Amino acid sequence: MSETDGTPDESEAASEPTTDTEGGRVRRYANYAVLLVLGVLAFVAVIQLYLSVSSAIRTWIEPEYRSLFQAGFNLVVLFAAGLGISYQLRRLYG
Template identity: 45%
Template sequence: MSDTSTTDTVAQDIDAETGDTGDEADTDGSSRSIAVYAQWAMFGILTLVALIATLQFYFSASSTIDTFVTDRYRPLFKAAFNLVVLLVCGIGLSVLVRRLA
């Protein structure tokens, strides 16, 4: 018990000598909030770019199916491709909901 009280007293003495009143935490908090907002902005921008790239990939894959698969099998290939996309989205959303909950 004496070690804890001695450590607390020494820390208070150091703060009193250096003039640390805790005001620096307020300035660090505002700079941290700017950094947090910048990180969220970058997250939003990167998410938007990823969404656009995903849509372009989806339409390119559909176009590729139209080009290389005969008319007879196109619906089957498109259905399989859409099912795979749906399953990947479902797994991703499931993981995201578990992390958020």
């Protein structure tokens, strides 16, 4: 410590252990990799679900009502995506 102002000297600051060790960095990158893989799997699952519901609408709904059901389904998906985006933005910036 510096005798004049009580702050650590440069030599003392350099000798202190850092909190971001090599093992911690590797663990953090592994967590990011797992998150990325899970995100890709979730994206594929959502696309498959969307296509399956669209196919079910084409199969079970009479042709004159298909566009109405498809529009309703798309509106629900859009609303859910808007809620998710809003939630994430609040977590990041709020």
